[in-house]
Amino acid sequence: MTNKWKQGVAALLFAATLAACSPQNQGPKLFVMDCGSLTLKNIAGFGLTNDDTPVRTLFVPCYLIQHKGKSMLWEAGLPLDFVGAGKVDLAALPGAYVEYAVSLVDQLAGVDITPADVDYIALSHLHFDHIGAANLFAGATWLVQRSEHEVAFGERANPAFVPQYYSALEAAETQVLDGDHDVFGDGKVRLISLPGHTPGHMALALDMQETGKLVLSGDLYHFKRSRELKSVPVFNHDVEDTHSSMDKLETLLAETGASLWIEHDMELARTLKKAPDFYQ
Numbered sequence: 001m002t003n004k005w006k007q008g009v010a011a012l013l014f015a016a017t018l019a020a021c022s023p024q025n026q027g028p029k030l031f032v033m034d035c036g037s038l039t040l041k042n043i044a045g046f047g048l049t050n051d052d053t054p055v056r057t058l059f060v061p062c063y064l065i066q067h068k069g070k071s072m073l074w075e076a077g078l079p080l081d082f083v084g085a086g087k088v089d090l091a092a093l094p095g096a097y098v099e100y101a102v103s104l105v106d107q108l109a110g111v112d113i114t115p116a117d118v119d120y121i122a123l124s125h126l127h128f129d130h131i132g133a134a135n136l137f138a139g140a141t142w143l144v145q146r147s148e149h150e151v152a153f154g155e156r157a158n159p160a161f162v163p164q165y166y167s168a169l170e171a172a173e174t175q176v177l178d179g180d181h182d183v184f185g186d187g188k189v190r191l192i193s194l195p196g197h198t199p200g201h202m203a204l205a206l207d208m209q210e211t212g213k214l215v216l217s218g219d220l221y222h223f224k225r226s227r228e229l230k231s232v233p234v235f236n237h238d239v240e241d242t243h244s245s246m247d248k249l250e251t252l253l254a255e256t257g258a259s260l261w262i263e264h265d266m267e268l269a270r271t272l273k274k275a276p277d278f279y280q
């Protein structure tokens with residue numbers, strides 16, 4: 001090889017290395033964390049009969065998204081009081097219990113992140129199994145739909161919400177949203193407004209370099225069977241809005257070719273890479 005050629009090859013390698021390291025060329029990273037499980041005796045409340053599916057245990061996830069040097073927590077899991085307490089019966093749901101082995105905080109520490117490092121917090125909605133550690137993230141900017149925010153606190157709080165676990169967010173820097181929102185401004189991490197389960201319920205749409213397009217469902221569907229039957233839980237805020245949101249999401253999935261992860265799907269969750277491993 002002539003010197004000129006060597007220089008040319010070296011320059012190419014250098015350019016390739018630069019491109020690989022360049023933040024513009026990197027999509028989001030997604031860490032999946034196990035923030036507990038919820039086991040039910042009776043699933044009639046989900047608009048299904050007990051014969052529709054044998055599934056009784058729901059996975060409770062938390063996710064950390066890193067992109068453009070910033071991070072966002074999506075979902076805050078079960079309340080941290082349950083960590084290490086074994087099977088804890090839920091008084092409000094006869095025959096139901098929760099389990100939560102390793103706290104979200106310890107799982108974040110496994111990827112060298114503390115709650116104070118997190119820039120944004122977004123929750124699909126404010127039910128108790130999505131907000132458990134939220135109070136620790138009051139230093140982050142809270143991304144929340146106006147309709148959810150309006151019934152989050154005080155006398156107007158939705159009776160299905162448990163504000164004690166997210167009360168600190170009332171003082172957090174808050175970005176109130178009216179519909180879909182592009183978190184990092186490049187279309188790679190988008191909050192999708194899907195009201196119905198609660199007034200301001202959302203899903204999260206990701207566009208990753210290797211994994212491709214992926215939507216995290218929130219609670220639009222709890223079971224695979226819910227999606228097949230378009231079943232609406234009896235505790236949903238609005239049936240019509242839920243159906244419109246199902247149509248909106250199914251259209252988005254069909255148009256973009258994105259995969260859907262039903263967040264509570266335990267069978268799926270067992271197959272997923274967990275933090276510190278990640279998707280990108």
Ligand SMILES: [Zn+2]
Pocket residue numbers: 125127197219
């Ligand atoms: Zn819910």
